[in-house]
Amino acid sequence: MHGWTGKNVIIDLTDGKIIENNSDLNELRSYIGGRGLGVKLYYDLVTADIDPLSPENILIFTTGPLTGTRAPLSGRHVMVSKSPLTGTIFDSSSGGFFGKELKFASVDALIIKGAADEPVYISIQDDDIRINNANDLWGKNVRQCTDQLSGKGHVACIGRAGERLVPIANVMNDYFHACGRGGLGAVMGSKKLKAIVVKGTRKTVIADEERFEKGCKEASNLIKKGSSGLSTYGTSALLNLMNYQKILPAGNFRKNEFNNASMVSGEFIKENYDIKGHACYNCTIACKHIIKSGAFEGYEVPEYETLWSFGPDNNNSDIGSIIKVNRMCNDYGIDTISAGSTIAAYAEIMGEDVKEFTELVKKNR
């Protein structure tokens, strides 16, 4: 099989059974890509009336035919489940290295059913797939959990938010790449599944190497031409632009621009912090940025959505508080968009000054 590996792995955490089956080539072709495949599998395997946090819900990790190949930006993977936040079938995708590693381990789709009695993590080392005890990982946040498991491969895990079934909990991989939306971290927590660590050694088979290589080069050149802003600033480049166009979420979504937008913009961060680019697997854009020195050394530069949700949407122009809260959310495993927006709504409902939020963040520095 070309592009795909032809293998689905089904793990039932209730009885500990691990089954491998052949993926259906017609299905793979009809629902091309990780998202299409994940939603199709989910639709076929689950009935509409199940509770998202019950053992009847399933959690699916998928890769696509380009994942783990030389195609640019091909390190992505997709998670699909029923969301405890919306009650609908939900997909969330992430960059990083976890997706390509799943593919290297010959997994098109990893389907997780049931729920364990005690905390567990799944280890995939090519064909050696195990469910291991995770009592010593439970209660730890993302950074600690990833530190502990990363010697065995690339790690996707939940923090304490997922363990506590917070409906905006996410699943983080390799420390700061998030399947952020829809509360899929809570689904993982409901299954007592703390983490998945994966290491693979196989390459995806390409039907026509020469043509594929040519296509990859053309795609890379096109991407490079249109992505210099992303490479320089990351998605934070969008903040000033959205403010200029008056489509920036501000003041709990009641406004569309923010006077101090420039103070939480990508340009401001670049001028005031020593930052370096970071790339996901096989990505020439390197839109992720890390702060190299100073009080926030090693911290991630927040994405555009995090900047507006904790910044303008909360009438907050303290960039330090946003950098800090971004790290806190990534470590607890909480979606920054939902968290910032929820705080903005709460502040308005309670009639509270958002300063209380920034003070709280400062205290935790």
Ligand code: SF4
């Ligand atoms: S570095 Fe940015 S652009 Fe490149 S794959 Fe990762 S998220 Fe996408």
